[in-house]
Amino acid sequence: MLRQATTTLQFETRGRGLLDITRPVADWVRGCGYGQGLLTLFVRHTSASLLVQENADPQVRADLERFFARLVPDGDPLFRHVDEGPDDMPAHVRAALTAVQLSVPLLGGRLALGTWQGLYLWEHRSRPHRREVVLHLLGE
DSSP, X not given: OXXXXXEEEEEEOOSSEEEEOHHHHHHHHHHHTOSSEEEEEEEXXXXXEEEEXXXXXXXXXXXXXXXXXXXXXXXXXXXXXXXXXXTHHHHHHHHHXXXXXXXXXXXXXXXXXXXXXXXEEEEOSSSOOEEEEEEEEEEO
């Protein structure tokens, strides 16, 4: 019989960049005691996103940040929504181009991530924020 579990994890970001959330998510999943299932993660914000990405070489994450800085620069005169500063609308665009929800299979009681994969919360604002990620596990 399928069961389900939910929780909300809070993370403090240091400002723009990728924050590895793999361990706290995996710890919560392990504590649920399921053998197989599907984990859904959802970030409850419009200026942050979720990503499965390289977990070994930090240059990959730095390169992603540099690419997005070129693609969606702060202070671009195209944007009119600047209520919270020059990084406001670019943060929304970055979130729109990435993902606010991820699904990860659970196999043998563990997240079925590849060897070099990690789960990341991507903060798109330049200053620190407290972010919430909702987890929903369906399985047995």
